[in-house]
Amino acid sequence: MPNRKEDAATAVVALSLHEASAKVSTGPPTDEQADLAMDVWAGVLPLALTVGVPQPDPLLDTRVPVPEAIASYRRPQRS
16 A cells, blocks of 8 residues: 555546557666565566558558568667
């Protein structure tokens, strides 16, 4: 359960969504010691984006080819 400090710093809003976004971070969570003492899992679930097959606009003239820059696109490798 959140403590009073966390309650004071937290707002909850309910909305119907047509679009959404998510927080992106790197590294492990930065939990406070009191949170770590709780019997609740904490950690990171890594997710990745992948490149799929180009999908042309259904209304596009089928004779228009996929540009080479799109057809050969690969995500840059992280170092």
